Amino acid sequence: MRGLDQGEGLGHIPSMIKNRHRQPSPLMPLVIAGATGSGKSALALELALRHRGEIICADSRQFYLGMSIGTASPGDHERALVAHHGFNSIDPLNIKFDAGLFIDFAKQQIAQVQARGHRPILVGGTGLYLRALRYGFGQVPRSDELIVAELEVECANYGLEHLYQQLLKLDPISVLFIKATDKYRIIRALEIYRQIGQIPSERRKSFLGPPQLKAHYLLKKLAKAELQLKLYERVAHMFKQGLVEEALALRARLPEQHWALKVMGYQEALLVADGHLDNNQAIERTFIRHRQYAKRQATWFNKENFYVWGAH
Numbered sequence: 001m002r003g004l005d006q007g008e009g010l011g012h013i014p015s016m017i018k019n020r021h022r023q024p025s026p027l028m029p030l031v032i033a034g035a036t037g038s039g040k041s042a043l044a045l046e047l048a049l050r051h052r053g054e055i056i057c058a059d060s061r062q063f064y065l066g067m068s069i070g071t072a073s074p075g076d077h078e079r080a081l082v083a084h085h086g087f088n089s090i091d092p093l094n095i096k097f098d099a100g101l102f103i104d105f106a107k108q109q110i111a112q113v114q115a116r117g118h119r120p121i122l123v124g125g126t127g128l129y130l131r132a133l134r135y136g137f138g139q140v141p142r143s144d145e146l147i148v149a150e151l152e153v154e155c156a157n158y159g160l161e162h163l164y165q166q167l168l169k170l171d172p173i174s175v176l177f178i179k180a181t182d183k184y185r186i187i188r189a190l191e192i193y194r195q196i197g198q199i200p201s202e203r204r205k206s207f208l209g210p211p212q213l214k215a216h217y218l219l220k221k222l223a224k225a226e227l228q229l230k231l232y233e234r235v236a237h238m239f240k241q242g243l244v245e246e247a248l249a250l251r252a253r254l255p256e257q258h259w260a261l262k263v264m265g266y267q268e269a270l271l272v273a274d275g276h277l278d279n280n281q282a283i284e285r286t287f288i289r290h291r292q293y294a295k296r297q298a299t300w301f302n303k304e305n306f307y308v309w310g311a312h
Helices: 010-020 040-050 078-082 099-115 127-135 145-158 161-170 173-174 183-196 200-207 223-243 245-254 266-273 279-302
Strands: 031-032 053-059 119-124 216-219 308-310
Touching: 031 040, 031 127, 031 279, 040 053, 040 078, 040 119, 040 216, 053 099, 099 119, 099 127, 119 127, 127 279, 145 161, 145 183, 161 183, 161 223, 183 245, 223 245, 223 279, 245 266
Parallel strands: 031 119, 031 216, 053 119, 216 308
Antiparallel strands: none
8 A cells, every 4th residue: 555645535535644643652744735715624524533633823814813714714613613723813914924934833743742741733825835845945034124125115216017027036936926916926036036046936945855744645625616606605605704894803903004904804904994996896806816726726736746636
């Protein structure tokens, strides 16, 4: 029988995890990845209940405080059943989470969960975070506030396109993974270059080599039609739960142009609050953004060769 990294079907996961319980601690981590709306969280909860698991956030949006509805974070019921770590814990006003911070967080949580004799179950759709955790991320410098401030001033004076063109001159390959509208990644890439002289494509070479985290890697997938139906239902439920009110509360304590206010769902909810969209229009727009995001995630994960995957 092939090991998990060699592509066993999804149906083998529970029995193999059960067999692992016969081995001494620490229990090997389980990583559950997949597109938004694919059922990762429900599967993580099921396996955590059955196999002494604790759930660790691996989703770039679900870390943030005050963004639980719009990011479909685990609710009070799920958290009462199983210990959850990292969800809705970071104030977006003060910190912009990144892969380097995630690695530090995840390693610490994995060690603590294993020390309690439980199984760490990481769940999320942020492929960059999970790849960085598996292979390491090289020497990623911490953010330099002075350099960031300089770049923010340049952006304000000359525009984001000016910064993007700088990045493309340094590293033309950047266009493949950094959009011209992604202010955070553009500034972060230029910041790191000014700190250590390393362009983004060079940094990604650190993903090559043997894995640094030994774990079971599971990719949760759904058929396209089923996924789109679930995404629409999820978005409609978000607005019914109070996404508009959550977005207004977020806006009340963040700067006007803060990145969090442009996250899918929040931007549309604020347009409803301001009278520019009705509820149905906002749901449709948010659904389209979720569908596009899920497609990008699927493209990313389909290129990975270390996940076990299945349709259900």
